[in-house]
Amino acid sequence: MIHADLLSKINNDVYQIGDFLPSENRLAQLYGVSRETIRKVLNELTISGLIQKLKGKGSMVIGTQRSDLPASKLMSYAEISQKADLAVQTRLLERRDAALPDFVFDSLNTDFRQAPVTYLCRLRYLDERPVIIDRNYVLKSVCPDVPAGEAEKSLFHYFEHDCHLQIAYAKRQITVETATKEDQQLLNLHSQDVVVVIRGVTSLTDARVIEFNESRHRADQFRFVDFARRERN
Amino acid sequence: MIHADLLSKINNDVYQIGDFLPSENRLAQLYGVSRETIRKVLNELTISGLIQKLKGKGSMVIGTQRSDLPASKLMSYAEISQKADLAVQTRLLERRDAALPDFVFDSLNTDFRQAPVTYLCRLRYLDERPVIIDRNYVLKSVCPDVPAGEAEKSLFHYFEHDCHLQIAYAKRQITVETATKEDQQLLNLHSQDVVVVIRGVTSLTDARVIEFNESRHRADQFRFVDFARRERN
DNA sequence: TAGTGGTCTAGACCACTGA
DNA sequence: CAGTGGTCTAGACCACTAG
Numbered sequence: 001m002i003h004a005d006l007l008s009k010i011n012n013d014v015y016q017i018g019d020f021l022p023s024e025n026r027l028a029q030l031y032g033v034s035r036e037t038i039r040k041v042l043n044e045l046t047i048s049g050l051i052q053k054l055k056g057k058g059s060m061v062i063g064t065q066r067s068d069l070p071a072s073k074l075m076s077y078a079e080i081s082q083k084a085d086l087a088v089q090t091r092l093l094e095r096r097d098a099a100l101p102d103f104v105f106d107s108l109n110t111d112f113r114q115a116p117v118t119y120l121c122r123l124r125y126l127d128e129r130p131v132i133i134d135r136n137y138v139l140k141s142v143c144p145d146v147p148a149g150e151a152e153k154s155l156f157h158y159f160e161h162d163c164h165l166q167i168a169y170a171k172r173q174i175t176v177e178t179a180t181k182e183d184q185q186l187l188n189l190h191s192q193d194v195v196v197v198i199r200g201v202t203s204l205t206d207a208r209v210i211e212f213n214e215s216r217h218r219a220d221q222f223r224f225v226d227f228a229r230r231e232r233n
Numbered sequence: 234m235i236h237a238d239l240l241s242k243i244n245n246d247v248y249q250i251g252d253f254l255p256s257e258n259r260l261a262q263l264y265g266v267s268r269e270t271i272r273k274v275l276n277e278l279t280i281s282g283l284i285q286k287l288k289g290k291g292s293m294v295i296g297t298q299r300s301d302l303p304a305s306k307l308m309s310y311a312e313i314s315q316k317a318d319l320a321v322q323t324r325l326l327e328r329r330d331a332a333l334p335d336f337v338f339d340s341l342n343t344d345f346r347q348a349p350v351t352y353l354c355r356l357r358y359l360d361e362r363p364v365i366i367d368r369n370y371v372l373k374s375v376c377p378d379v380p381a382g383e384a385e386k387s388l389f390h391y392f393e394h395d396c397h398l399q400i401a402y403a404k405r406q407i408t409v410e411t412a413t414k415e416d417q418q419l420l421n422l423h424s425q426d427v428v429v430v431i432r433g434v435t436s437l438t439d440a441r442v443i444e445f446n447e448s449r450h451r452a453d454q455f456r457f458v459d460f461a462r463r464e465r466n
Numbered sequence: 467t468a469g470t471g472g473t474c475t476a477g478a479c480c481a482c483t484g485a
Numbered sequence: 486c487a488g489t490g491g492t493c494t495a496g497a498c499c500a501c502t503a504g
Binding site: 036047049052054055060062063167168169170171172173174175176192194196203205206207219220222223224225226227228229230232 | 269280282285287293295296399400401402403404405406407408409425427429436438439440452453455456457458459460461462463
Binding site: 033034035036037040054055056057 | 473474475476477481482483484
């Protein structure tokens with residue numbers, strides 16, 4: 001893959017921040033493809049915040065993946081941990097069949113009222129300390145069951161490799177809320193502390209919803225990195 | 234613009250969530266362009282989270298802009314307020330020449346140590362209540378001056394329309410921190426309260442940095458909406 | 467089978483940068 | 486001026502979906 005090759009060259013400083021990539025025509029020659037094909041790859045790198053194209057000059061490297069790791073990408077906790085090289089642990093606290101509690105999420109998703117789900121509650125540790133409470137509501141209509149063993153590893157991995165379901169996108173919302181009794185207990189917080197709450201819906205490539213989730217983070221451990229491009233009008 | 238036209242049709246429910254757009258070939262006919270041109274537009278809508286393409290079936294509408302307005306887009310506060318139709322006010326608290334305080338931002342940007350900037354501190358009100366403290370450090374080398382009048386309106390508007398500088402992208406980081414004395418005073422908080430802090434760097438289309446900024450939000454008013462797509466491997 | 471999106475091509479013309 | 490990226494085209498072949 002051309003994308004993967006350029007990506008690794010950027011991440012490994014073959015092309016450093018501030019450098020220009022070879023021109024589109026040159027890259028087309030080098031990889032033996034047409035210029036439009038190269039442009040599609042460069043476009044992806046642009047969106048990811050790795051390069052900036054300068055008209056008449058070339059494509060300049062402006063970032064790497066390793067520099068802002070725990071980014072806003074759609075990655076599972078397991079994947080992020082692995083990339084970030086952190087000492088991480090997951091403990092499954094609860095796993096049971098349930099109905100989707102309709103008060104938990106936006107009123108918008110009325111289609112899923114009382115839908116049967118597998119409810120998972122997991123506690124994430126960083127350096128032996130609990131930092132995140134993860135709750136997942138996996139729709140049984142899409143994924144009938146989630147083995148306890150898999151839940152302790154990676155949900156995404158289970159969906160994609162064992163169930164052959166392709167995760168495509170997610171909508172998430174970040175807010176800050178006062179810690180509940182349960183938050184305090186599980187994350188070792190005090191009554192006046194707050195947690196960062198991320199609620200979201202995850203969907204597949206065929207646009208079916210597969211799960212709703214809520215992630216409650218210790219505020220002092222929370223960090224969210226974002227890259228945004230301006231809409232050009 | 235084809236992009237704008239499809240966008241407005243999605244936002245105005247001409248194509249509703251769950252509907253399929255006309256096929257790529259049909260759209261190419263309708264707009265009198267080639268299919269590849271249509272595909273580029275649909276690709277942008279896909280990235281924005283408005284449609285999902287289903288192989289062999291078509292492009293389904295999965296979201297609108299109005300449904301998740303204050304998104305992770307790169308927009309100024311003035312622009313977001315306008316779109317969201319909020320009763321908003323901005324008060325300029327301070328504006329002076331300064332040197333970029335090197336302790337404020339990542340150690341990475343060493344190029345800018347002690348660079349001359351225009352420092353702005355603004356307080357944002359929502360429904361008469363102060364909710365955000367915005368600090369900007371505008372590089373004088375790129376934008377020599379920022380009139381007080383413009384600062385009270387929109388910085389982005391001033392950059393783009395008066396200075397003819399094109400904003401291209403920004404890197405931002407969200408954290409939660411305990412409120413400083415100044416936070417408490419300006420945002421009417423108590424000593425044990427926290428604020429959501431967004432720090433960022435804004436760059437132009439020619440990859441020059443134009444400003445650093447820090448945005449301190451009342452935690453109870455903070456909300457961040459994100460759409461993320463899974464990298465396909 | 468016909469229709470859909472996924473990918474790629476070879477070529478054209480433009481606007482912009484820099485020497 | 487030559488070289489760069491920006492945009493668009495007309496056509497090809499593929500894999501997938503549905504009837």
